[in-house]
Amino acid sequence: MSFAPLNLIEPLLKAVEEQGYSTPSPIQMQAIPAVLNGRDVLASAQTGTGKTASFVLPILQNIHNKPRAKSNRLSVLILTPTRELAAQVHDSIQEYGRHLSLRSAVVFGGVKINPQMMKLRAGVELLVATPGRLLDLLQQKAIQLDEVHTLVLDEADRMLDMGFIHDIKRIINLLPKKRQNLLFSATFSNEIRALVKGILNNPVEIDVAPRNTTAAAIRQKVHPVDKAQKA
Ligand code: AMP
Numbered sequence: 001m002s003f004a005p006l007n008l009i010e011p012l013l014k015a016v017e018e019q020g021y022s023t024p025s026p027i028q029m030q031a032i033p034a035v036l037n038g039r040d041v042l043a044s045a046q047t048g049t050g051k052t053a054s055f056v057l058p059i060l061q062n063i064h065n066k067p068r069a070k071s072n073r074l075s076v077l078i079l080t081p082t083r084e085l086a087a088q089v090h091d092s093i094q095e096y097g098r099h100l101s102l103r104s105a106v107v108f109g110g111v112k113i114n115p116q117m118m119k120l121r122a123g124v125e126l127l128v129a130t131p132g133r134l135l136d137l138l139q140q141k142a143i144q145l146d147e148v149h150t151l152v153l154d155e156a157d158r159m160l161d162m163g164f165i166h167d168i169k170r171i172i173n174l175l176p177k178k179r180q181n182l183l184f185s186a187t188f189s190n191e192i193r194a195l196v197k198g199i200l201n202n203p204v205e206i207d208v209a210p211r212n213t214t215a216a217a218i219r220q221k222v223h224p225v226d227k228a229q230k231a
Helices: 010-019 026-036 051-063 083-096 114-121 131-139 156-161 165-173 190-199
Strands: 041-044 074-079 104-107 124-129 150-153 180-185 204-207
Touching (some): 010 051, 026 051, 026 180, 051 074, 104 114, 150 190
Parallel strands (some): 041 180, 104 124, 150 180
């Protein structure tokens, strides 16, 4: 199957083609229609499954003709556990969104906060953030979350493992109640389930095996043995 039946707009199809993707991965086939329909999504998926495009593509489509974010505001908040993942997700936003004129930024700790504050001043449609630095920016009034309509928790299990649960709860309390929520996690502990219960509203559930797992690579083969050999 190609990307055509997923009803993505031309600028996104063009970007996907330029990336050299010809077939949507299983998570993309399931998540893209759900996100385009405004549904909450709970996905069990690891890195390497194409999970980033599965939320970035439909989110870009959902917001491309909506009003632009106001100063110090954002529309889509993507939380990730590490600066590396934040930077990767932001790179994907820039790649997939290259034919759309949307503004995005990435913020994480361990680097100066001032350039990040400057970037947020005019507003951005999409912000990728690690939880701690986002709270710092909120405290400094560099950003307000009152117009966020889409929340993504990427690698939620890792965020909890790294002790971000209280930060995440504080951030969620600052978001408008009515919003679309997408949660991606490789594993599902009781802690994750509790978080899911408090955040997601009647989610579409997606469970995909990692790409290139042993199970997927195994091929069953029948070797007929003739009677003479059996003896
Ligand atoms: P992710 O799981 O989002 O970290 O993506 C893993 C890798 O798969 C990235 O290098 C993507 O560029 C690539 N990728 C994502 N979607 C597709 C696709 N439909 N076809 C081929 N490669 C893809």
